[in-house]
Amino acid sequence: MGGRALGLRLRxxxxxxxxxxxxxxxxxxxxxETLRYTLRQNTEAFLDEEWAVVKSYLRVEKGxxxxxxxxxxxxxxxxxxxxRQGLLLLADRQGRVLEVSDAYSQIGAEKPSxxxxxxxxxxxxxxxxxxxxxxxxxxxxxxxxxxDRRQFFLSIGRPLExxxxxxxxxxxxxxxxxxxxxxxxxxxxxxxxxxALNPLRTFAAAAQSITGDxxxxxxxxxxxxxxxxxxxxxxxxxxxxxxxxxxQIRRFSTDVSHELRTPLTAIRGQxxxxxxxxxxxxxxxxxxxxxxxxxxxxxxVVRALLHLSQAESGQVAVAHDPxxxxxxxxxxxxxxxxxxxxxxxxxxxxxxPATLAGxxxxxxxxxxxxLSNSIKYTPAGGHITLSxxxxxxxxxxxxxxxxxxxxxxxxxxxxxxxxxxxxGHRDPERGLGxxxxxxxxxxxxxxxxxxxxxxxxxxxxxxxxxAAASQPAATPARALES
Numbered sequence: 001m002g003g004r005a006l007g008l009r010l011r012x013x014x015x016x017x018x019x020x021x022x023x024x025x026x027x028x029x030x031x032x033e034t035l036r037y038t039l040r041q042n043t044e045a046f047l048d049e050e051w052a053v054v055k056s057y058l059r060v061e062k063g064x065x066x067x068x069x070x071x072x073x074x075x076x077x078x079x080x081x082x083x084r085q086g087l088l089l090l091a092d093r094q095g096r097v098l099e100v101s102d103a104y105s106q107i108g109a110e111k112p113s114x115x116x117x118x119x120x121x122x123x124x125x126x127x128x129x130x131x132x133x134x135x136x137x138x139x140x141x142x143x144x145x146x147x148d149r150r151q152f153f154l155s156i157g158r159p160l161e162x163x164x165x166x167x168x169x170x171x172x173x174x175x176x177x178x179x180x181x182x183x184x185x186x187x188x189x190x191x192x193x194x195x196a197l198n199p200l201r202t203f204a205a206a207a208q209s210i211t212g213d214x215x216x217x218x219x220x221x222x223x224x225x226x227x228x229x230x231x232x233x234x235x236x237x238x239x240x241x242x243x244x245x246x247x248q249i250r251r252f253s254t255d256v257s258h259e260l261r262t263p264l265t266a267i268r269g270q271x272x273x274x275x276x277x278x279x280x281x282x283x284x285x286x287x288x289x290x291x292x293x294x295x296x297x298x299x300x301v302v303r304a305l306l307h308l309s310q311a312e313s314g315q316v317a318v319a320h321d322p323x324x325x326x327x328x329x330x331x332x333x334x335x336x337x338x339x340x341x342x343x344x345x346x347x348x349x350x351x352x353p354a355t356l357a358g359x360x361x362x363x364x365x366x367x368x369x370x371l372s373n374s375i376k377y378t379p380a381g382g383h384i385t386l387s388x389x390x391x392x393x394x395x396x397x398x399x400x401x402x403x404x405x406x407x408x409x410x411x412x413x414x415x416x417x418x419x420x421x422x423x424g425h426r427d428p429e430r431g432l433g434x435x436x437x438x439x440x441x442x443x444x445x446x447x448x449x450x451x452x453x454x455x456x457x458x459x460x461x462x463x464x465x466x467a468a469a470s471q472p473a474a475t476p477a478r479a480l481e482s
Contacts, residue, residue: 008200009193016189021182028174035170039163040138044126047140050156051124054083058090058154060146065090065099087137087157090144091115095153104157106131110141115153119143128160136160199228207235215243263294270294318445319359322469325395326351326388328360332367333386336375344380347371354390357469358446366442369435370399370462378403378459390468397464405456414452415440439464 057080059066067084069076087107090099095112107129110118118125124142131137137157144154206219218239219232274287333349340347356363367386374384378401387398406414410421415436443450443464454460 009190009197012193012196013186013189016193017182017186020185020189024178024181024185028178031174032167032171036163036167039166043138043158043160043163044140047126047138047156047158050083050086050158051140051142051154053079054088054154054156055144057083058144060090060098060144060150060152063092063098083156087139087155087159089153089155091153093119093151093153098152104155107137107139107157110153110155119151119153129157136164203228203232203235210239215239215246263298267291267294318362320357320446321360323356323358323360323363325354325356325363325397325466328363329367329386329388329397332364332371336368336371340375340384343375343378344382345375345378346383348383348385350385350387350389352388352390354388354395355469356395356446356466358466362442362445366439366464367397367399369439373435374399374401374403374460377401382459393468395466395468397466398461400459400461402459405458405460406452406454407456408454411452411454 057067057069057076059068067080069080071077084099085101085103087104088099088101089097089104089109091097091109093116095110095115097109100109118141122143124140126138126140129137129139137159139155139157141153141155144152146152203219206217210217218236221229221232223229270287270290274284277283330349330351333347337347371384371386378384382402384399384401387396387400389396389398406421410419413419414421439462440450446466448467449465451463451465452460453463
């Protein structure tokens with residue numbers, strides 16, 4: 001083919017044609033042998049009938065064959081004449097021929113040893129013999145007993161020329177029809193392969209139309225629930241993953257450009273003002289210190305975004321070790337006691353023994369982000385409660401505060417990156433707006449559910465529900481950058 005691969009449709013057609021040829025050949029052989037066997041059985045049945053007819057007319061008296069029939073009956077006379085002119089041989093035990101037809105003489109009488117062997121067996125013998133012209137005959141030989149209970153050798157036969165002619169005609173006709181049948185099967189295979197491959201063409205066209213800007217395209221399932229529908233499902237799932245990856249990249253680019261615009265503008269403004277107005281080393285130094293602080297903020301944003309993107313794309317490993325959540329939460333709460341007191345807040349813990357399978361560092365970060373969020377948005381004099389509550393095969397981690405609360409219209413968006421509930425505060429210390437995004441990812445990575453209940457002016461309650469594990473165990477710590 002000149003190095004060019006055969007098309008799938010042509011290959012399917014050729015494979016089907018190959019199998020069809022094999023089936024046609026096998027069927028032809030089966031039909032041929034079945035016909036041969038049927039003809040042989042019919043011939044043997046005919047010889048059995050002729051054998052009975054011969055024995056009814058033939059007698060042996062004093063070593064000589066005698067035919068007993070009514071010579072005035074034309075039918076009996078014709079039957080005996082037919083038998084004697086056909087293939088017939090009568091011999092004694094020593095092989096001496098008593099009577100033989102001219103037709104039987106063409107193939108020759110059996111040897112005395114063969115005659116003795118057949119007589120000794122006591123069973124009829126059916127076999128094929130050939131004459132000088134290589135014509136084939138079916139011969140039936142056996143014992144003929146006279147009135148004195150003496151045994152003689154009797155053999156009759158029938159030519160197989162007509163049977164061979166039938167077989168030959170069948171073979172010629174079958175071989176002449178086989179190419180037509182194969183051509184018809186090949187055409188049907190070509191048509192069926194085209195029909196079967198139509199969904200693949202549709203599938204290929206849909207795949208070709210998918211680009212970075214059209215990842216929302218999906219291939220419709222055929223509803224047959226066969227292998228092709230399985231391929232379509234796998235393809236659609238792959239496109240879903242690609243779309244999610246592209247969306248993460250776009251979101252990351254948008255988030256970075258949005259979040260870095262203000263610090264970069266501030267740095268540029270500070271440096272331009274310093275260049276135009278500063279007249280001493282101290283002012284230059286103050287401008288550089290401010291620029292370095294803004295650069296640190298930029299680095300913090302980039303690190304946080306990179307880590308969150310890596311986490312969402314599955315590049316961050318998550319352990320599933322047995323953890324004593326009450327002990328872990330108690331340790332994090334101790335770390336936040338001083339910051340809470342510095343803001344005039346009371347931090348209370350209600351920790352019941354509970355174990356879950358999780359990643360120690362990630363769970364610590366989830367706790368830290370939730371507590372830090374509550375401290376930031378709870379006015380002085382407020383109260384924060386950290387609880388661990390096992391319940392019906394689950395472990396509920398609850399962080400509840402008496403802070404400003406979140407309006408209902410903002411609750412669906414609080415886990416989005418850089419989303420901040422508008423409250424008139426522009427202090428960068430309020431955070432980057434991705435802490436809850438980390439909380440959502442950590443909960444998802446642990447197959448946990450997270451819910452939020454909040455009422456403006458009364459406070460907010462975060463509940464993370466984990467599947468309970470059997471027994472606690474310590475896990476090695478791994479640092480997470482934010």
